[in-house]
Amino acid sequence: xxxxxxxxxxxxxxxxxxxxxxxxxxxxxxxxxxxxxxxxxxxxxxxxxxxxxxxxxxxxxxxxxxxxxxxxxxxxxxxxxxxxxxxxxxxxxxxxxxxxxxxxxxxxxxxxxx
Amino acid sequence: xxxxxxxxxxxxxxxxxxxxxxxxxxxxxxxxxxxxxxxxxxxxxxxxxxxxxxxxxxxxxxxxxxxxxxxxxxxxxxxxxxxxxxxxxxxxxxxxxxxxxxxxxxxxxx
Numbered sequence: 030x031x032x033x034x035x036x037x038x039x040x041x042x043x044x045x046x047x048x049x050x051x052x053x054x055x056x057x058x059x060x061x062x063x064x065x066x067x068x069x070x071x072x073x074x075x076x077x078x079x080x081x082x083x084x085x086x087x088x089x090x091x092x093x094x095x096x097x098x099x100x101x102x103x104x105x106x107x108x109x110x111x112x113x114x115x116x117x118x119x120x121x122x123x124x125x126x127x128x129x130x131x132x133x134x135x136x137x138x139x140x141x142x143x
Numbered sequence: 144x145x146x147x148x149x150x151x152x153x154x155x156x157x158x159x160x161x162x163x164x165x166x167x168x169x170x171x172x173x174x175x176x177x178x179x180x181x182x183x184x185x186x187x188x189x190x191x192x193x194x195x196x197x198x199x200x201x202x203x204x205x206x207x208x209x210x211x212x213x214x215x216x217x218x219x220x221x222x223x224x225x226x227x228x229x230x231x232x233x234x235x236x237x238x239x240x241x242x243x244x245x246x247x248x249x250x251x252x253x
Contacts, residue, residue, distance in 0.1 A: 035185070063240055072231070073186075073243045122185050124241065131176060132233075132241055134185035 032056055033125050035135025042113055042142055050108045050138045052123030058103035059125035063132075064096075067120040079106040113142040145169055146242040147215075147232035155250040162219040164247040166232030167212075175208055175215050176233045180246070186231065189217075219249075227251045 032055040042048050052062055060081045065073040077098050078086040085098035095117075097109040106125075110117055123135040147166040156162055166175070174193045178186040192199045192208045192215065199206045205218040215234075219226055229246040 033185075072245045075240055075242050078240050120183070124186075131188060131191060131235075133188065134178075136185045137183070139183065 031127055031130055031133045033059075033123065033133045033135045035123050035138055037138060038136060039139040040141070042140070044114055044142055045112055047109055047111045048113055048140060050110075050121055050123075050140075052106045052108070052125070052135050054104045054125045054127075054133075057125075057127045057130075059106075059127060060103060061126045062100060062106040063124040063126070064098060064106075064108050065122045065124065067122060067137075073122060076108075081106075110140065113140070115142045118142045144239040144242050145234055145236070146244045147175070147234050148244045149230065149232055149247045151247060152245055153248045153250070155252060156222060158222055158224055158251050158253050160222055162222050162226070162249055162251075164217050164230055164249070166215040166217070166234075168215075168232075168234035169213065170234075170236065172210070172234045172236050174235050175206075176235060177204075177206060177215075177217050178231045178233065180229045180231065182228070189230075222249075222251045224251050224253055 034053045036051045062079040064076045067073045076091045079098045079100040081100045087093045100106040118141050122137045147168045150165045176191045177189040180186045190201045192206045203220045208215045231243045231246040
């Protein structure tokens with residue numbers, strides 16, 4: 030149990046376009062999800078906390094207008110990278126918190142902007 | 144929320160040997176969790192130890208917790224090539240967001 034599905038696992042897009050990444054909790058309801066990005070050989074950096082039915086809370090230095098987060102249901106949060114640029118190329122990972130069970134992570138999305 | 148600091152940053156051992164990595168944190172916790180990340184993948188939860196526990200085992204994993212020293216250790220016994228990964232600790236107090244340190248990059252040499 031406690032599976033989080035992240036899709037797509039990799040995506041290549043052209044500079045200036047937008048990319049949407051989905052994070053789904055498959056067998057539980059997640060009122061809170063988290064989005065991270067990770068550069069090669071570095072740790073995970075928390076970008077934002079996604080709350081079902083309300084606005085996301087962004088970490089300092091993360092552009093909310095560039096990284097749009099929508100948590101429209103208890104099982105789905107999406108991260109949209111708008112007007113992507115090569116410097117947005119990174120590994121994006123979502124996580125969901127399940128009450129009494131802790132945190133479960135998606136398998137990540139490798140974004141390459143060309 | 145607080146992040147744990149893993150030590151060492153990198154560890155390279157021979158297959159079959161034991162691997163020990165440490166985690167330090169700053170403030171009181173309810174529990175501490177260890178995660179593994181294989182290259183290019185998400186994090187996998189390994190083990191959770193509560194603040195009132197001193198030691199916990201799961202298969203080849205042994206975790207200790209010393210709340211007086213605000214530290215934890217993860218021991219992997221009889222290491223295998225598949226254990227090659229980065230390992231992160233996450234000290235938890237209440238419901239909070241997880242933030243991570245640099246982790247320990249473990250390499251198991253055949």
